[in-house]
Amino acid sequence: MATALVxxxxxxxxxxxATQLAQRGHDLVLVARTESRLQELKEQLEERYSIAAEVLAADLSDRLxxxxxxxxxxxxxxxxxxxxNNAGFGLKKPFLRNEIRAEEEMLTVLVRAVTVLSHAAALAMRARRRGAIINVSSVAGFMASGTYSAAKSYVTVFSEGLSSELRGTGVTVTALCPGFTRTEFHARAGIKGHGIPDFMWLQADSLVKECLDDVDRGKVVSIPGAQYKVAATALRVLPRPVVRMGRLSRKHRPQ
Known part of the structure; x- marks a missing residue:
């Protein structure tokens, strides 16, 4: 039985x-800061899907x-x-209004943790000649919208480069680039999504299913939702001055 670490x-x-992978029969290593929530999820998934789940409480803003x-x-x-690699981090204020410590903490979670964990996983998987890495990025990475956008741009390009390096080894890498998605992320960050049309919101269930299907196909960049496939294509071909002029405010930032 395969094991996934989330x-x-x-x-x-x-x-x-975690839920959809358990449905597919994967054992799990569940990683997040709050051990009690992980333990609750472990028990639910083990009972419902007859898989084995391991809890690993870790704060990915901490190097240790x-x-x-x-x-x-x-x-x-x-x-x-x-x-x-899904752990998220959001800051409500623009770069120059944030304490630099908060900005560094965000970059540790979104950039350093992704890099270090991808390195460890890729080496182990390459030695076994099988495996897959999903790095959760964002369509914000195609924009020019502060350090969050810059961090997600790194995740996408890093994933593409690592995918090329692992070609022919049996290990795949996929950058998932969602847009606005209805999850706890926005609520916990104080982002209410006012002014975002309903058709721009993705549902987490369909987003994850589409991503896992893309991983099965060996796709390097997964962009769920027709509306975001169009938006990402446009952002890639538009002149950069136009992209900079049309950047989203931080409170209306995807993912």
């Missing part, structure tokens, strides 16, 4: 990944905790077949 598994897209998760991914005796 970061940010206690809520939102991460919880949906990142290494703890990396060590679990590198454990040859307990192989992880699928890594989902």
């Amino acid at each position: 970061t940010g598994a206690s809520a939102g897209i991460g919880k949906t990944f 905790d990142i290494q703890l998760v990396a060590d679990r991914l590198a454990d040859a005796e307990r192989p992880v077949d699928l890594l989902v």
